[in-house]
Amino acid sequence: MSTSRSIPAPSRNTVVSELRAAGCVFAEDEARLLIEAAATPTALRSMVRRRVAGLPLEHIVGWVDFCGLRISVDPGVFVPRRRTELLVDRAVELAPDGATVVDLACGCGAVGLAVAARGRGVTLHATDIDPAAVRCAGRNLEPYNGHVYAGDLYDPLPPGLRGQVDVLVANVPYVPSAAVDLLPPEARLHEPLVALDGGADGLDILRRVAADAADWLAPGGHLLLETSVDQVDAALAALAGAGLTPAATHDEELGATVVIGRR
Structure with a gap:
């Protein structure tokens, strides 16, 4: 034998x-x-x-x-990049104690989770259009009593949040459609296209987020979005056109750029 x-x-x-x-x-x-x-x-x-x-x-x-x-991070869900830590840093700086924070296009929920982990008494809400991301974010945000909703950007948020959000973070896709094929294979082959493709100039989703932000932000509230340094001028124009006071910040070490709109 x-x-x-x-x-x-x-x-x-x-x-x-x-x-x-x-x-x-x-x-x-x-x-x-x-x-x-x-x-x-x-x-x-x-x-x-x-x-x-x-x-x-x-x-x-x-x-x-x-x-x-x-x-x-589940298979098929967008993997947070280190550069996005700048988005978290700025959001934490702007979040008051007891802040209501909304993370749009949340993916696995990393940005909102990191803000909640470093903030004081944060109430966290998050949305994503991808069911796999919603399931993943639901598990990640559960220890922070976070609320995760399935749907497109603002659509699934409770109406009672209108005008009540102190910090709105959105790491939406900003890669121009023509450049998606130039991304590393592990991104373009294993992450959802909806989390990568930002339209013709990369800013289609950013403009949609900016357009409705003022309806959801509390007075003095802030919208924060990651973008590329080459897109800053167009992104700031989108924020200003939506009635927000725009600003931008950059971190050379992280290679990260964030635009901020204040209501």
């Missing part, structure tokens, strides 16, 4: 080599995360194969480190 022997897990050096050969710039860091996340040698080999094939690391391990928080 033959007996089966368990196959040992690949060594750390082997994992690093495979990841590096596949073009992973941070192969050593990724190897550590995969090894920590794998429950068995078989799971580790599977995870390494998926990463080598181009799946986002965050989808494989099931979480992303964002603003120092471990936030769940």
Whole structure:
């Protein structure tokens, strides 16, 4: 009678080599995360194969480190980028104690969650049009008593929030349609197009958010949106055209730009 022997897990050096050969710039860091996340040698080999094939690391391990928080990210859901931490920083600065915060196009809920985690007494609401994102955000925001709604931008929000929102954050897509095919494969192949494509000049969704923001913001409330440095002038014009007082901020280290409109 033959007996089966368990196959040992690949060594750390082997994992690093495979990841590096596949073009992973941070192969050593990724190897550590995969090894920590794998429950068995078989799971580790599977995870390494998926990463080598181009799946986002965050989808494989099931979480992303964002603003120092471990936030769940399901397969097929947009992965928060580090540059978006600027959006959180500015939102926290502008949120009063007990703020009502709304996170539009929330994805996994990372931005709203990070604002709530650093704010005082925040009441958090979030929306997304993608059912997978809504499910993911619902789990992430539950510890903060966050409310997550399925629908397009403002449409699913409770009417009672009109004129009551202190901080409105929206990391909407701002990649021009013609540039989507130039994105890294792990983004364009494994994240929803609705979270990437911002229309002809990248600002279609931003303009829609800006147009209705004043109806939802409290007096003195702020709308914050991430954009690219090349789109700042057009984004500020959209905010001003919606009756908001516009401003912009940039972080060179993060490579991040945020436009802000005040009611």
